[in-house]
Amino acid sequence: MARVVVDVMLKPEILDPQGKAVHGALPRLGFEGVSDVRQGKRFELDLDGDVTEQRLAQVHEIAEKLLSNPVIEDYAIHVADES
Amino acid sequence: MARVVVDVMLKPEILDPQGKAVHGALPRLGFEGVSDVRQGKRFELDLDGDVTEQRLAQVHEIAEKLLSNPVIEDYAIHVADES
């Protein structure tokens, strides 16, 4: 079994209210020195068998069609070595 | 500036309906061979200055107090080299 991770974040130019809320809550908790916070989604896909180029191409397609909205979000795929 | 990433996932024993929905939608789109999908949250924190041990300890505290619910979620922190 292999684990592939797909990270989906709002594009940098798109305002992210969730991240902004976290950022805004930090000072009151005594945390200084954080200049920005962005919140996105992380998907962990467990694949049967090995991670071949073909399987990765498939994960790209899944990321584009089902995990993200390419108009407002970027995604990044990486193979997890942990687990 | 340094970027630290906090990944927050439901604990493995906690049912994840969002991941299940993604998993259930894959076959209809023609994707086979994915045995499981889990969905979590990814936070990107931009820190002023360098990532010292003290700063990382602070990020752990933020992760525990503001980004996750330790009863149902696990978190992982890593320093991003990209960006």
Added chain:
Amino acid sequence: MARVVVDVMLKPEILDPQGKAVHGALPRLGFEGVSDVRQGKRFELDLDGDVTEQRLAQVHEIAEKLLSNPVIEDYAIHVADES
């Protein structure tokens, strides 16, 4: 066509870090007098045909099996009169 709404919220006894972040960010923006904030999910389901008792029973099953984790979340179903 009929629209049915399913609201999914963490159970009251489960800590909600997202809501806490929003709550914590309010004072800095000048908002006082909010004693608590909870964040949940809202699903809008468009059904073909009318909303019969049988259809509503089906939506309950969908809510239980695919939209929520009954161990940590509560859901509420209501038929939307607005479109």
Added chain:
Amino acid sequence: MARVVVDVMLKPEILDPQGKAVHGALPRLGFEGVSDVRQGKRFELDLDGDVTEQRLAQVHEIAEKLLSNPVIEDYAIHVADES
């Protein structure tokens, strides 16, 4: 104490992959007759005191500034009678 609810949904013209995933998973579970699913966020704000017009104006401001991204999302505010 009064509870005000803010529903935040992606604008209708913005593709919603989360809702699409739920929609795509329904047939396999035996649910037919759902023509569309959209997923959004629901915020429950507990206010000290009564819900005056001034307080509601404040909630509108919170919704615009902290709970939604007006470029891609719409929000709706309603006073909850339950609870």
